[in-house]
Amino acid sequence: MTTPAYDTDNIFAKILRGELPAHKVYEDDMTIAIMDIMPRADGHTLVIPKNASRNLLDVKAEDINAVMATAQKIARAQMTAFEADGITVQQFNESAGGQVIFHLHVHVIPRKEGVPLKPHTGEMADGELLSGFADQLRKALETA
Numbered sequence: 001m002t003t004p005a006y007d008t009d010n011i012f013a014k015i016l017r018g019e020l021p022a023h024k025v026y027e028d029d030m031t032i033a034i035m036d037i038m039p040r041a042d043g044h045t046l047v048i049p050k051n052a053s054r055n056l057l058d059v060k061a062e063d064i065n066a067v068m069a070t071a072q073k074i075a076r077a078q079m080t081a082f083e084a085d086g087i088t089v090q091q092f093n094e095s096a097g098g099q100v101i102f103h104l105h106v107h108v109i110p111r112k113e114g115v116p117l118k119p120h121t122g123e124m125a126d127g128e129l130l131s132g133f134a135d136q137l138r139k140a141l142e143t144a
Contacts, residue, residue: 003054003055003057003058003094004054004102005054006052006053006054006058006102006103007054007102007103008052010101010102010103011101011103012048012101012103012105013052013103015032015034015048016032016048016050022034022035023035023037023127023130023131023133023134024134025045025074025134025137025138025141026070026073026074026137026138026141028066028070029050030049030050030051030062030063030066030067030070031047031048031049031050031066031067031069031070032047032048032050033045033046033047033048033070033074033108034046034048035130035133035134035137036107037124037125037130038120038121038122038123038124038125039109039118039125039130039133040107040109040117040118040119040120041088041109041110041111041112041115041117041118042082042110042133043078043081043082043084043109043110043133043136043137044107044108044109044110045074045078045107045108045109045137046105046106046107046108047067047070047071047074047105047106047108048067048103048104048105048106049063049064049066049067049104051063052103053103053104054102054103054104055091055092055093055094055099055102055104056091056093056104057093057094059104063104064104067104067106068106071089071106071108073141073144074108074137074141075087075089075108075110076144077137077140077141077144078108078110078137078140079110080140080143080144081110081136081137081139081140082110082133082136082137083112084110084111084112085111085112085113086110086111086113087108087109087110087111088107088108088109088111088117089106089107089108089109090106090107090109091104091105091106091107
């Protein structure tokens with residue numbers, strides 16, 4: 001099966017072009033990390049490559065390497081910022097694999113022992129709440 005073409009109008013492409021707002025917590029030459037607007041836990045962050053790729057099936061090695069390095073950096077900061085007991089990392093590929101937005105992204109989710117992930121309701125979180133989470137995470141990144 002051939003992977004469908006990359007859609008340049010997906011929401012993450014628009015965020016990367018500055019056409020849509022996002023609560024950015026980290027950026028380097030190859031990646032950006034933003035708060036998930038429908039978080040499954042406090043501090044749920046998405047790591048996205050700046051270069052176009054639909055998912056794991058078509059991403060260049062240097063881009064996925066950069067994404068995972070940033071995911072590790074975010075995870076370490078989340079442990080401090082959210083007093084997490086652990087981290088869940090998720091990445092979905094194609095509709096059958098659970099992917100909804102077709103630009104590669106990795107979910108980095110701080111977890112507390114015995115606390116289940118919130119259900120994915122499709123409802124956006126309060127912007128001030130997300131802004132506060134972003135501030136906590138940026139502060140932890142500065143001291144890491």
